[in-house]
Amino acid sequence: MKRLAVLTGILALAAPLALAQASTWVSDPNHSEVDFSIAHMSVSKVHGRFGNVKATIVYNQTDVTKSTVTATIGIGTVDTGVESRDQDLKSTDFFNVDAMPTATFSSTSVEKNGSHLTVTGNLTLHGVTKPVVLDVAGPNGSMTDPVGHVHTGFSATTTIDRTAFGIGTRFPATLLGDMVALDIELEAIKQ
Secondary structure (H helix, E strand, C coil): CHHHHHHHHHHHHHHHHHHHCEEEEEECHHHCEEEEEEEECCCEEEEEEECCEEEEEEEECCCHHHCEEEEEEEHHHCECCCHHHHHHHHCCCCCCCCCCCEEEEEEEEEEEECCEEEEEEEEEECCEEEEEEEEEECCCCCEECCCCCEEEEEEEEEEEEHHHHCCCCCCCCCCEEEEEEEEEEEEEEEC
């Protein structure tokens, strides 16, 4: 009976520690974005960004393989600095934002890779879902704001093939590169 009481006591003490190992973080939309670059006519690159990024990260410090990431990106926020190009990108020739205003990402695995994380998941963009692999740096330290919220940052990179998602398929690679580099910056607030 004494052993059972001791075991119960140990489990009762261990339960809060197990819960403390995982923390939930939600992106700050004012300090999070997805930047992209793509080759134009094989001679230069066009850069742009998407805002309205809403991400939730469940980060398990003890076992990162139990971590998860989900995100929604507002494709209608595309901004290349040229209004006419942005309107073209929102059209049916490219993103068709009236029918598909967001992209989503849902992780399927998270692994430690040296000082980085490798986050594999499914990206749904332009109505097509494909697996992608993110190289993630973070969490990048932490800072407490004046009202007591704890912030951290995550930076991720990947490259996708626009044609695999059915984007701008009538434009050949000599005019518009097939490969798009994505740079993701998330500032997240601990919940």
